Amino acid sequence: MFKRLIGNAPQSESAEMRSIVVMQRKAHLFTEEELQVAGERGWGKKFDGREDPMFFVSADHSALTVVKAGPHVIRITSFPCRYADDDEYALSQLPQPEQKNAWSEHHAHTLLDLFNDLSRSGRRIPDADAYASLAKLALQLGDPNCTAIFVPDKNIMMPNDGTAEQGLRLLINKELP
16 A cells, blocks of 8 residues: 555655655644654653753744754744645645545645755765654654645655555655665
8 A cells, every 4th residue: 555655756865855744634833842742752762952962842933943853953834724735736646545635634734844954064964864853753743633744855645544654664764765
């Protein structure tokens, strides 16, 4: 089932910011506590910045919300609108009925962006590490409000019917190109 949903995902490293989109039925602004709990479950350590200063959450929703997970900085941005406006085009790009249903059911989304990608330093985090980190957080934020997980750079749409969890675990384990 999962293999037919990913299609021919691009496999080259891109200069674009790596992101995972949590597509949602209704808008939800994740609290600092929700993000800390998600981080703690995903990485198995405290996200209070005290136990390890490399693992914390900063949730100033008016300015910037980030999860710092070791060397990775993940920006969280929630939008009370659909991921894209052109439903006709989006639906034409989704080959499976499950994907089309997930797209049609979403009315809001939350972006998880690897903020490190904005750095001008020459050290780019490898795709496998970047997506493993993003997937760890996305897996913990998925709930019944989530219709699907979308990985824009890889053009992978995974409905929240068990497929998203399977795909995120493949990304976490670096088993998905």
